[in-house]
Amino acid sequence: MFTLPDLPYPLDALEPYIDRATMEIHHGKHHRAYVDNLNKALAGQDALLKMPIEELLKNIAQVPDGSRQAVINHGGGHANHSFFWQVMAPPQNSSPAGKLLTALNSAFGSVDKFKEAFTARAMSVFGSGWAFLIKKPDGSLALKRHSFQNSPLMHGNTPILGVDVWEHAYYLKYQNRRADYIQAWWHVVNWQTVGDLFNSR
Ligand code: MN
Numbered sequence: 001m002f003t004l005p006d007l008p009y010p011l012d013a014l015e016p017y018i019d020r021a022t023m024e025i026h027h028g029k030h031h032r033a034y035v036d037n038l039n040k041a042l043a044g045q046d047a048l049l050k051m052p053i054e055e056l057l058k059n060i061a062q063v064p065d066g067s068r069q070a071v072i073n074h075g076g077g078h079a080n081h082s083f084f085w086q087v088m089a090p091p092q093n094s095s096p097a098g099k100l101l102t103a104l105n106s107a108f109g110s111v112d113k114f115k116e117a118f119t120a121r122a123m124s125v126f127g128s129g130w131a132f133l134i135k136k137p138d139g140s141l142a143l144k145r146h147s148f149q150n151s152p153l154m155h156g157n158t159p160i161l162g163v164d165v166w167e168h169a170y171y172l173k174y175q176n177r178r179a180d181y182i183q184a185w186w187h188v189v190n191w192q193t194v195g196d197l198f199n200s201r
Pocket of ligand 1: 026030168169
């Protein structure tokens with residue numbers, strides 16, 4: 001069975017950029033629902049229920065036809081949110097460093113240009129979805145836009161950074177102002193973890 005991971009920080013730790021009420025509902029209700037629905041979709045399929053969620057998505061073709069779309073939706077939701085909590089941290093004015101900094105400069109020209117391009121990608125998601133910075137199998141970086149909960153893992157890519165632009169991620173505090181949410185969200189990016197993900201995968 002899949003389980004809801006604890007947040008790596010208190011519910012109010014991302015204030016004032018991401019408010020406590022949003023975190024409470026986003027983690028406790030939305031993420032929990034993805035986990036519960038994933039378990040329901042795979043009921044009785046013990047081998048699949050034992051796989052790490054990343055492995056399940058990387059091997060999505062092995063999931064039986066009748067469960068596959070539910071795993072894409074709810075398994076993707078579980079993986080994306082587990083990842084999302086990890087790439088955020090209490091605001092600390094950190095910035096990319098080390099090999100990640102070198103790679104961002106090389107791929108985008110500068111950290112500021114990377115942030116502009118990433119923000120534009122997140123703003124261009126029509127409806128519910130995500131923007132990701134991914135590491136391709138050849139080690140290069142790229143920006144990707146994904147609808148719904150479709151995971152980069154299904155395409156053989158490794159997410160390094162991602163922002164949830166479903167309205168449930170920001171509507172309580174920002175209503176329709178997605179741009180304000182994304183601008184605020186940069187303050188809580190956990191660059192230490194993003195750098196570790198880049199180095200380790
Ligand atoms: Mn979400």
